[in-house]
Amino acid sequence: MIINRDFFDLDGKVIIEKVKFLPPFKVSTRMDNEACFLHILNGESELFIPQEKISAKSSDSLFMKCGAYTNFWKGNKDASHNEAILVHIYPDILKKIYDNHLPTFLTENKGNSHVTAERLKLSPMIQNYTASLNFYFDHPSMVTDELIQLKIKELLLLLVNSHFSKNLSNMFCNLFNPITLDFKKMVATHLFEDISVQDFANIAGLSLSTFKRKFQQVYKVSPKKYINQKRLEKAHTLLIETDLRITEIAYDCGFNDISYFSKSFHSYYKKSPSIYRKLEKESNRIT
Template identity: 45%
Template sequence: MILKHQHFDLLQKTVLERMVFNPPLKANGSMHDEACFLYVVNGNSTLYGPTKKDSLQTNEGVVMKCGSYLNSWSKNENDSPSEAVAIHFYPEVLKHVYQDKIPDFLVQKKPQTSKNVEKVQIDQMIKTFVDSLLFYFENPSLINEELIILKVKELILLLVNTDNSDRIRSILQDLFNPEEYQFKDIIQTNLFEDLSIDDLAVLTSMSVSSFKRKFKEVFDDSPAHYIKSRRLEKAAELLLISQSRVTDICYDCGFSDIGHFSKSFAAKYGKSPSEYREKQLS
């Protein structure tokens, strides 16, 4: 449940954003002509990109360039709300911020990075920057266009001077060139994650109906049947080659409910997971 959502805009686009919410929560979106810096003020999440995932915890941040993402926020141990801030970068906004004189480090050509997400080394300067944003979100009457421009410039300078500045610079130079991923690669990368068909459609930047049609074309099967079959096959394999508990295997194979997993496994193999392991190993 969203408890608080605030944003400050430039050129009718959200540039500075804050969200406070009660997890668990899944947030998804496609950044077709933007990139952003995401900072976790409080909480923990798994950020899924087209071909990789990253874990984020309190006081951690990432730079994300164009692409489709799904951010799955987990419940906090102390049941506290989660909180995150995001600073969005758009080509037209940056041109406005720099008065059409974009700094060289944003436009110089370098070999394209293969990463669409880069973890940022958070230092005290960035923490202080985030604290200053939170102050303005608590006192929104103080914010104006000049301050928004200053905060954008300040963040960019901080990002290109972090310990992993080379990789950050490389991503900044390529922020507005979305990477093309093969449909099949996205599915295979995320096959055993706890993601629904709707979630996978988001990562492929498709509507659910278009996703299902494309899936049938590529795999000659429906998404639901193919994904469940592959997950059950992996579970059967893990039951024989690992000592992991059935519950752990259930979650490792992308199932979120042990009861549903056991029922599906028995329907396919004629035995419960425990009985299957015992029978095969006896």
């Protein structure tokens, strides 16, 4: 639940914003013609993109090019609010700022970017930059269109001239060019995460109906049936080959409800997880 949101806009678009919200909180968004810098002032999140899951915490920063994102903000142990600063970057705003003469780091092709987002290394420069934004949120009357444009330029130069990430230079020259979705790789990457079919669709940047139709075409089975089967097969392997507790196995395989996991396992293997493990161990001792 969003508690408070302050922002500065330019040409009718929100450019810099500061958001305070109560976790747990899930945000799914598709940025078709936008890039974004996100700095976490307080909180912890897991950002899901097609290629991976990126964990971030207080003082961490993320840079995201155009693409589909699902961000799971975790609850805090002290029940405190989460807070983040975001800077949104649009192609038409960049053209305005640079008077249609974009700098080479935004146009020079340095190879394709294989990821849509990167977590940036902790740096005093980023901390100073976000501190300056905090100052302006405390003194909004000082903010002008010219200042907003300068803060965008400052951010881009700060990132491009620092070694926060090896992928940033490739991302900059392809900010608004989407990466082709590798559907099967995306499914395999997140198969054992505690996420729903709807979340898979959000990560892929597809509607639920389109995702289900695509999944059926690729795997010849419904996503719910396939995902459940693969998670149960992994659980079966862990039951036999490890001494992990059943609750740990359930969580490792993407089940957050132990009762549902046990019921699903019994339905698939005709025995409860504990009985199945016990019988397998007895069988191995005999042989």
